[in-house]
Amino acid sequence: MDMNKEWSFGDFTGMVLLGYPPESFVGRIVGSCFAHETPNTEVFPPETVCEFERCNLDNVKLPPGCVVLGDCSKRRCCAQADGEDWLVDVAGKPLDHVHAAFYRDKATRLRAAGRPTDAAKMDAKLAELDVKARAAGLPAVVAVDEVIR
Amino acid sequence: MAIDAATVFEWRPGTGSNNNGGGYANLNPGTSVDYSQQAAAQLSLADCATSGAGVTTLTSATGGFTAAMAGNCMKFAGGTNFTLTEPFQITVVTDTNTVTLDRSPTPAGAGSSGAGAVGGARAVLVDTFLEALTAGCYHYIKADGTMTLTNPVDVALDGTLAAPMMFTGYQTTRGDNPTGDNRPLIAAAANSFYFDDFYQFFNIRVTTTAANGFRADEKCVFENCSSDNSSGTGSRSGLHCGGSAGAFVDCSASSAAGYAFYCGGGGMRSLHSYAHDSVTGYFNTTFTDGLLWDHCIADTCTTGFDASGGGINYPTFLNCNAYGGTTGIAFGGAEALLLNCEISSNSGTGVTATASCAGYLIDYCNFYNNGTDVSNAVKGPHCTANAPGYTDAAGGDFSLAAGSALLGAGVGLGYGCSTPSTVEQGAWQNGAGAGGGGIVYRPRRYGLQGVN
Numbered sequence: 001m002d003m004n005k006e007w008s009f010g011d012f013t014g015m016v017l018l019g020y021p022p023e024s025f026v027g028r029i030v031g032s033c034f035a036h037e038t039p040n041t042e043v044f045p046p047e048t049v050c051e052f053e054r055c056n057l058d059n060v061k062l063p064p065g066c067v068v069l070g071d072c073s074k075r076r077c078c079a080q081a082d083g084e085d086w087l088v089d090v091a092g093k094p095l096d097h098v099h100a101a102f103y104r105d106k107a108t109r110l111r112a113a114g115r116p117t118d119a120a121k122m123d124a125k126l127a128e129l130d131v132k133a134r135a136a137g138l139p140a141v142v143a144v145d146e147v148i149r
Numbered sequence: 150m151a152i153d154a155a156t157v158f159e160w161r162p163g164t165g166s167n168n169n170g171g172g173y174a175n176l177n178p179g180t181s182v183d184y185s186q187q188a189a190a191q192l193s194l195a196d197c198a199t200s201g202a203g204v205t206t207l208t209s210a211t212g213g214f215t216a217a218m219a220g221n222c223m224k225f226a227g228g229t230n231f232t233l234t235e236p237f238q239i240t241v242v243t244d245t246n247t248v249t250l251d252r253s254p255t256p257a258g259a260g261s262s263g264a265g266a267v268g269g270a271r272a273v274l275v276d277t278f279l280e281a282l283t284a285g286c287y288h289y290i291k292a293d294g295t296m297t298l299t300n301p302v303d304v305a306l307d308g309t310l311a312a313p314m315m316f317t318g319y320q321t322t323r324g325d326n327p328t329g330d331n332r333p334l335i336a337a338a339a340n341s342f343y344f345d346d347f348y349q350f351f352n353i354r355v356t357t358t359a360a361n362g363f364r365a366d367e368k369c370v371f372e373n374c375s376s377d378n379s380s381g382t383g384s385r386s387g388l389h390c391g392g393s394a395g396a397f398v399d400c401s402a403s404s405a406a407g408y409a410f411y412c413g414g415g416g417m418r419s420l421h422s423y424a425h426d427s428v429t430g431y432f433n434t435t436f437t438d439g440l441l442w443d444h445c446i447a448d449t450c451t452t453g454f455d456a457s458g459g460g461i462n463y464p465t466f467l468n469c470n471a472y473g474g475t476t477g478i479a480f481g482g483a484e485a486l487l488l489n490c491e492i493s494s495n496s497g498t499g500v501t502a503t504a505s506c507a508g509y510l511i512d513y514c515n516f517y518n519n520g521t522d523v524s525n526a527v528k529g530p531h532c533t534a535n536a537p538g539y540t541d542a543a544g545g546d547f548s549l550a551a552g553s554a555l556l557g558a559g560v561g562l563g564y565g566c567s568t569p570s571t572v573e574q575g576a577w578q579n580g581a582g583a584g585g586g587g588i589v590y591r592p593r594r595y596g597l598q599g600v601n
Contacts, residue, residue: 009163009294011336013356014379031162031272033297033336037358037380054273056297056338073299077339079382084360085339099341102301106276110305118280118305121345125303 001028001051008032013056015043022047028069029053034060039076039088081136084129097129097141104142150205150251152238154285154312156222157185159270162333163294164188167278169269170222170236172286182217184268191218197228197263199255207254207265212246214239214267221268223250228263230255235281239267273297274335279304285312290353292320292333301341308347310368318352326352328373337363346392350374360385362404367392367414371400378404386411387427393437397422408432409450412440419445421576425545429455430474436460438482442469444576446547449473453495456480457503466490468559470547470575476501477519485509489559491575493517493537502526513560515574533558537575549573 004027012034017025022045029050034043035058042061049065057074068074077098080086086094107122123143130141153174160171169190173183184191194209207223222236231254241249254260271278273296284307290296308314320327335342337357346367355363355376362385363376369390376387386409387402393414401423402409409424410431415438423446424430430447433440435458444467447453453471456464462482468489471477477492481503492499492514499519502509512529516522517536538553540546549555555574 009297011295011297011334011356013336013338013358031294031297033295033338033356035336035338035358037339037382054297054299056299056336056340058339071299073338073340075339079380083382083384085358098339099301099303102276102303102341106303106305109277110280115305121305 003027004029004050016041017043018045020045022049025050027051029055031055035073036060037078039078039092080133080138082129082132082138084132086138094138096139097133100126100129100141150240152222152236152251152281152283152286153220154283155287156220156238156283157183157287157289158222158282159185160272160274160288160290160296161188161270161293162272162291162296165270165272166190166266167272167275168224168226168264169266169271170224171269171271172222172236172238173268174220174238176220176238176240177216180216181220184218184221185270187268188270190266190269191221192267194265195262197225197231197254197260197265199230199253199260199263201259202230202255202257203253204255204259205250205253206243206247207250207260207263208247209265210246212244214242214245214248216242218242218248218267223254223265223267224271225254226264226266228265229261230258231260231263231265232256234275234277236278273299274302276300276302276304280306282306282314284308284314284347286314288314288316289323290316290318290333290335292318292327292331296333296335298335298337298340298342301343302337303341303343304348305345307345308349310347313347313349313368313370314344315349316351316353318354326373328352330354332373332375344369357387358382358385361391362386362389362402362411364389364391365395366390367394369395370398371396372398373400375401377402378407380404381406383407383428386432387424390414390417393417396420401425403427404429409447412437415439417441418443421445423448423545424450424453426450428452430471431455433461433464434458438462440464441467443467444469446470446576447472447474447477448542448545448547452476452479454478454480456482456485457501468572468574468576471495471499472542472547479503480509481506483507487511488513489572489574490514491517491537491555492519492522494542495519497521498524500524500526513558513574515555515558531560533574547576549575 008030033056035056040061053069054071085098103122107119110119156174158172173185225231238251318333334354344365348365349370358380385407387404389411391413394416396418399421409427425448430450457479466487475497477495477499501524535554559572
């Protein structure tokens with residue numbers, strides 16, 4: 001499928017594009033950001049048929065004719081009472097801090113690579129997020145050691 | 150071994166590939182050739198192999214290695230036992246079938262069927278790739294399309310004072326130092342875009358909704374950078390220095406519900422920068438001493454400059470503009486200094502000091518059309534009350550039109566050098582239009598002298 005040059009490699013963060021004709025989104029859209037802050041935001045016309053590659057589609061409700069290929073981000077996340085972004089389920093229930101899994105994985109990798117000081121930086125970030133989460137009545141942000149146990 | 154500290158990486162969002170090696174150091178002068186500044190890899194192989202775990206000798210029956218490839222980086226996209234997330238550097242080319250890498254690409258066992266690429270520009274910044282580098286590495290980012298992040302970039306690896314990590318944006322040719330929309334754009338959205346200590350950024354634009362915006366920590370430098378945080382969640386930042394002794398130089402930033410510029414440490418310098426359309430233009434956490442704002446503009450921010458937190462001492466404001474907000478400048482602590490500032494059209498108070506402020510000097514400043522000019526403070530004898538005569542304040546152009554009463558109304562601040570006896574009030578903008586100082590950029594490595 002040919003690359004859609006009009007909508008590739010662009011920054012459309014927070015934009016609603018429902019006013020554009022569906023035909024303008026044909027082909028493969030590469031490397032663009034369409035992310036929103038509110039889950040299930042309708043961004044594209046419902047008749048849109050296209051492919052996405054290396055795009056940020058966080059919180060975007062895609063029409064059925066769209067196909068998500070490799071290296072795209074398609075998270076459902078939104079800000080919670082701690083001021084941080086959290087992954088949420090379909091009902092909007094907060095599940096985990098949006099970067100918690102990243103920090104946990106990274107701490108593990110850095111330790112394995114013999115970089116305990118840098119791994120501790122990730123632990124500190126998780127601990128800081130955990131304090132904020134608990135203060136706001138959110139689920140704990142689990143640290144790497146607890147996962148290992 | 151490790152990636153050489155003099156390695157320069159090339160990032161091209163629109164034409165590069167994250168399967169490419171992307172980096173080059175001139176390890177064999179006169180023989181090495183830079184293959185990173187091209188879209189396609191110079192050599193792509195599918196049969197790379199090593200003889201065991203931890204072995205740095207890489208072989209390929211297909212071959213194609215040349216002596217010129219020494220110093221170029223390789224990246225592996227597949228194969229048995231190959232590390233796929235990091236770059237490896239060719240240090241020695243033995244022959245067309247054999248090279249030595251800076252470290253083993255197969256730490257867990259013998260490698261086979263490795264899909265490796267030599268050279269070629271990379272596309273999108275990736276956390277694991279950046280973590281594998283060495284202090285001192287330099288990065289060029291070309292403006293050939295938006296770089297969209299689909300994962301966090303939250304780098305724990307530090308630079309050093311003598312060997313900072315540097316990222317420089319360019320438009321067409323390395324070193325062309327673009328301004329405005331000609332700078333490369335990184336769309337981070339909710340992804341963390343966070344670097345640890347001793348990072349320096351030049352000529353880069355970022356859009357974000359993340360809590361920390363575009364952030365670096367201790368002794369970071371942002372020059373000719375912009376970051377706009379469009380999040381509706383409060384207290385998020387546009388440009389963020391999380392450590393001490395950093396600098397914002399000729400930058401612009403906004404945060405719709407938070408801080409355009411956020412300083413988390415003392416000794417922070419903000420020079421020739423432009424904050425706009427934010428809850429707070431320039432914000433400092435408590436206990437941050439020695440702050441300097443020089444020729445900075447806060448345009449339509451609820452609070453233009455906020456240095457009022459407990460323990461903030463010695464804030465200095467020189468030739469700053471606080472325009473169109475509710476509170477122009479708020480400060481506290483001891484020995485605050487405001488000279489040559491222009492504070493106008495703030496619906497609340499132009500300058501407010503905390504009641505506990507031990508001492509301050511506000512002089513040669515212009516106050517105009519504020520709800521109240523000062524609170525808990527007294528204007529010096531040389532303060533004025535003139536219409537500023539901006540070229541186009543509503544359009545973000547705070548240069549002074551011909552005939553402005555602010556021209557020559559300030560006081561010279563030179564130390565041991567020839568300076569005019571008077572200068573203008575407010576920030577220089579030199580008619581360069583909206584969004585900052587309009588000075589000429591020469592990206593430099595900030596080090597032991599200068600800003601450090």
